Amino acid sequence: MTRKPPAGGHAFGPYVFGLGVIALALVALALGTFLPGQPVPKGFPDRTALAYAAAVFMLAAGAGLEWRRTAAWAAAALAAYYGLAVVILMDGRVVLRHWREFIAYSNTAEQLAIFAGALIVFAARARIDGGLAARLTRAGQIVFGVCAVLFGGAHFFYMNLTAPLVPRWLPPSQEFWGYATGVAHVAAGLAILTGVRARLAAILLTVMYAAFTPLVHLRLLLADPHNHGDWVENATNLVLTGAAWVVADSLAGKAAARARRPRRSAARR
Numbered sequence: 381m382t383r384k385p386p387a388g389g390h391a392f393g394p395y396v397f398g399l400g401v402i403a404l405a406l407v408a409l410a411l412g413t414f415l416p417g418q419p420v421p422k423g424f425p426d427r428t429a430l431a432y433a434a435a436v437f438m439l440a441a442g443a444g445l446e447w448r449r450t451a452a453w454a455a456a457a458l459a460a461y462y463g464l465a466v467v468i469l470m471d472g473r474v475v476l477r478h479w480r481e482f483i484a485y486s487n488t489a490e491q492l493a494i495f496a497g498a499l500i501v502f503a504a505r506a507r508i509d510g511g512l513a514a515r516l517t518r519a520g521q522i523v524f525g526v527c528a529v530l531f532g533g534a535h536f537f538y539m540n541l542t543a544p545l546v547p548r549w550l551p552p553s554q555e556f557w558g559y560a561t562g563v564a565h566v567a568a569g570l571a572i573l574t575g576v577r578a579r580l581a582a583i584l585l586t587v588m589y590a591a592f593t594p595l596v597h598l599r600l601l602l603a604d605p606h607n608h609g610d611w612v613e614n615a616t617n618l619v620l621t622g623a624a625w626v627v628a629d630s631l632a633g634k635a636a637a638r639a640r641r642p643r644r645s646a647a648r649r
Contacts, residue, residue, distance in 0.1 A: 393625030394501045398445030400619025405439035407615045417491045455502035462495040486534035489527040496523040497623030528569030535562025545596050582628035589621040
């Protein structure tokens with residue numbers, strides 16, 4: 381069986397992704413509770429102890445992503461936690477209860493995007509069969525593409541919440557940028573899903589998420605440092621930036637493979 385060596389050292393996405401996971405863990409530790417994307421019922425037995433345990437686990441996984449020797453194991457653990465515990469057990473219950481509300485799907489998409497990023501990092505760093513790695517990578521890309529479409533849809537469904545986040549001084553209007561970023565999300569998601577200009581779409585999505593930090597999330601945090609939600613949003617935006625970067629890195633490898641593919645000469649055609 382053909383074995384795939386770990387990915388080279390030119391991909392920076394996993395390191396940004398790891399920093400985002402660490403940021404989420406630190407916020408959860410500081411608050412002493414589960415993050416909003418991990419809806420554990422208030423009356424759940426030993427809820428506080430479990431919240432601290434989950435935060436410590438995320439901190440260890442995020443730190444593991446920063447070291448090549450442990451990145452594969454950390455990514456596998458993170459993918460298992462978010463895929464099974466968070467998305468299926470925690471958010472699945474919310475989606476079933478509020479299946480008519482779009483926000484249930486867009487909120488779950490944030491957790492799915494983290495799962496997708498971890499899955500792609502695992503496929504890139506683990507010593508597994510090349511064919512399996514390619515399938516896992518594509519699965520992660522598809523999941524992330526769906527998440528991007530859901531993020532964009534949320535902008536249109538909840539423009540009354542999206543537009544006020546845009547700085548008033550940014551021309552032409554807050555609503556314009558609310559719709560523009562919604563369209564950008566949907567277009568990028570469709571590009572990743574179809575493979576048409578997928579790498580460019582992932583790169584632009586990464587840049588857009590990175591721009592959200594100074595323009596939206598950090599600005600709100602500095603205006604009200606005591607707002608716990610703003611701390612969560614900054615950490616979430618960082619991990620989504622890393623996840624989008626991971627997707628872009630994975631698509632870069634595919635583009636390079638196509639570039640190396642020999643072309644048939646005109647005579648052979």
